[in-house]
Amino acid sequence: MKKRVIALIDFSSYSENLMRLADSLAETMEAGILLIHQVPGIVPALADNNSRREIIEVEKSDALEQLKSVSKTIIPAKHSVNFLVTERPLGVLLPEIGSGDSDDLILVGLKGTGILKKIFMGSTASKIIDDIDITTIAVPVKMEGFKIKKLVIAVNPKFPLNIPALTHLLHTFKSSIKQVEFISIITPDDNEITSLTYLKELTEHYRDDAPCSFRMFAGEDVFKEIKTFMDKEEKPFLVVQKGSRTINDQVFRKFLINDLVYHGNIPMIILP
Numbered sequence: 001m002k003k004r005v006i007a008l009i010d011f012s013s014y015s016e017n018l019m020r021l022a023d024s025l026a027e028t029m030e031a032g033i034l035l036i037h038q039v040p041g042i043v044p045a046l047a048d049n050n051s052r053r054e055i056i057e058v059e060k061s062d063a064l065e066q067l068k069s070v071s072k073t074i075i076p077a078k079h080s081v082n083f084l085v086t087e088r089p090l091g092v093l094l095p096e097i098g099s100g101d102s103d104d105l106i107l108v109g110l111k112g113t114g115i116l117k118k119i120f121m122g123s124t125a126s127k128i129i130d131d132i133d134i135t136t137i138a139v140p141v142k143m144e145g146f147k148i149k150k151l152v153i154a155v156n157p158k159f160p161l162n163i164p165a166l167t168h169l170l171h172t173f174k175s176s177i178k179q180v181e182f183i184s185i186i187t188p189d190d191n192e193i194t195s196l197t198y199l200k201e202l203t204e205h206y207r208d209d210a211p212c213s214f215r216m217f218a219g220e221d222v223f224k225e226i227k228t229f230m231d232k233e234e235k236p237f238l239v240v241q242k243g244s245r246t247i248n249d250q251v252f253r254k255f256l257i258n259d260l261v262y263h264g265n266i267p268m269i270i271l272p
Contacts, residue, residue, distance in 0.1 A: 003031030006134075007107040008090065009067060009270075010037065013093045014142075019074045021108035021139055024146035025107060028174060032080035034097075035071055037063050041087035060085045084156045094132050105172075106136040109221065132242070133272040135165060150179045151269075152230065153239040156190070162241055163205075165271040169239075170209045180210045181236075185226070186218035230266055241271040 009015050019035070026033050039059045064085045075081055086093055094106065119135075140169035151170075170177060182202050186193045199214035206212050209250050217225050230236060 001103050003029050003103045005029065005031050005105055005107055006033050006034045006036060006094075008064060008109075009035050011063075011070075014109050016070065016074055017142065018107065018139075019071055021143060021146055022107050023075045023079060025105070025137070026079055028146060031103075032082065033075065034082045035067055036084045036086070036090075036093075037067050037095075038090055039063050039085060039087050044151075056087050056244070060087065063092070070182060080112065091109075091132070094134065097134075104134050106134050108136065108138050109140075120175070133168060135272060136270040137237075137267065138270070139267045142265075143267065146178050147235075148173045148237050149235040150181065151177060151239050152233065152236045153180065153182050153202075154241075155182050155184055155198065155202060157184075157194050158190075161202065161242065162271045165241075166206075166239070167209070169271070170206070171271065174209070177210050180206060180212045182212070182214040183226070183229075184214075184216050185222055186216055192216070192218070235267075237267045237269055239269045239271065 005022050005026045007018055009018060022033050022035070025031070039056065041056050064083055066085050067085065071081060071083075084097075099102070126223070153161070153166070170180070182199050184190075184199055186192055186195055195216060199216065203214050214249040215229070217229075219225070230238070
């Protein structure tokens, strides 16, 4: 099965570094690279259909040439690189790109593109996340190199973890992952014993894949405690899962995006 790193490029000042990260990730995975750019597709309101299509096609052609030109100076010729320029919404396009004969990872920048923020904070957040069954890695734009040493995985027994997806992730980066820590946020609506049991089960299940541990967070300052915990760790990757409380709950999502991802500069992996 062929492997692909799908990087979303917007030609911002951060795009070149995102291409470098895509190259680094592709090297680790022994994968090809697909660079995607979405053009605005803005045309005059009074333009007829033929004129609209012509304007968009010219815009796409110019963007494709720019995409190829920039990537040529960054990504070595030894890597297989393909390009896709589209005017279609990414939330619609991305689910169609994945196929049964490819093993894909989507790579986006935490700043610059604004894509991640739209996916999580927009009015269609749940629909977009639910439609994308591809593991997505969101990285700080100034991140240098791609080395996943520790995974901090947010779990809750009410939203069972996607075991096959996590197992595949661990196997993909088995040469670099040195530690896995499962965490769970306990609210008044949660059963602490059930959460503790689930954390122990996951730790036991994955102990042969990497050194595992777990931690629970509870109390009035739970978000502050998590941020302090993440700040003390050495370049961890936060792992969350679509459909979970961490993604769907508005309070959790705002904390996740604003405090950890944007301000904390913590890379994040979203499992399908």
